[in-house]
Amino acid sequence: MDLEIRENEFLILNYLDVFRVIKDVKKVEKSTGLKSEEVIAYLPKLSEKGFVVKETKGTIESWRITSDGEKVVNSYRQFMLDRTGQREAIIKKFEEFEDVYNVKFKELVTAWQVKIIDGRPVINDHSDPDYDSTILRQILDLHKSVLNILKEIASAIPMFTTYIRRLDYAAKKIEENELEYLIRNEDSYHNVWFELHENVLKFLGRERRE
Template sequence: MAFSSEAELCVIHALRVKGFVDTPAIVEVTGLLEPEVLGFLQAFKESEEVRHREGKMSGWMLTPQGRARGQAMVSAELKTAGNRDQVATAYQSFLAVNQGFLALCTDWQLRTVDGEQVVNDHADVAHDAAVIERLGEADAMVQPVCAALAEAFERFGDYGNRFSEALTKVRNGDHDWFTKPMIESYHTVWFELHENLLATLGIERANESAG
């Protein structure tokens, strides 16, 4: 049975995974009620573990203290759950397809014309179709990783569906859902899954290759 995270951890961890996010998005990703989410955020703000930014784009972000506290909570949870090996195995499977996916994103954003790389204007339908086909292949490889993680922790439970939804939109011609930031594009979900794995295992992204 998948381990269920405490509500407080879900909120602070959502900020770690998403980086900068508004309250409705935290509510959606955690499945908690908005008053409960706001209560945790206010407490984190009072202890200087989160900051709230107002403006055209308003939202919450972790401070260094908040990141450290969140990491401590996630590390303690992993020890309590006793499933480090399960998550570590899934992480290695993810790494096995990560570089290929990043290359795929580059091929979506750029293409080679007369030996030079140029911004892909998506006028070459055959090129785009081939890249989308490869995205489907990448999806087939990452879905078992998502399933294994969902068996370990409930907070990993929705990644498979999020990938499927983004892939369907890309295949249906809404190409923003491939790599566009600030929406639930395939690349956005991939980045968040990667960050979730790093946080869960206590690995800093900058030190990943050295590990």
């Protein structure tokens, strides 16, 4: 396969394909593991290749992926799957994450936010510690199962290793009763899960289902 980009360039383009814009390279660093200086150095090179464009509004600079960038990043995903030598097995792991674990996680997040009382949905005011504790325990149990499947995926596609570390960090914070790490914090379990889920969808070639 004639590759037009290298792995680090893929990581940056993949970030853009998921989030659509880069305004803060620190966020790219957190997501990809690349140093901010590396990201800053790669972006102009990717622009020269026609894969990203730079936009300036006042003093704010941002970068966006082009249609050619979207094509090349998708081709690289296919290369990564083929390179594993176990394409079908990895795709099945992605499908399991999407169709089993993601469905369950969405149910649990909804249950954390909304309680059913007398058959009607009511915003959870978190005044019932037993209810909240039950939901949190289920989320942490789900986390253990998700780590297992992520480790299998990451052994073949190392870029997913970052999600093991970041989800585990948020889960430990939740266990320590820092509950903003479930949804509200920038590094919350929910936010990291969202990013992971978007990447799984990209590898599967699926659109997000609301």
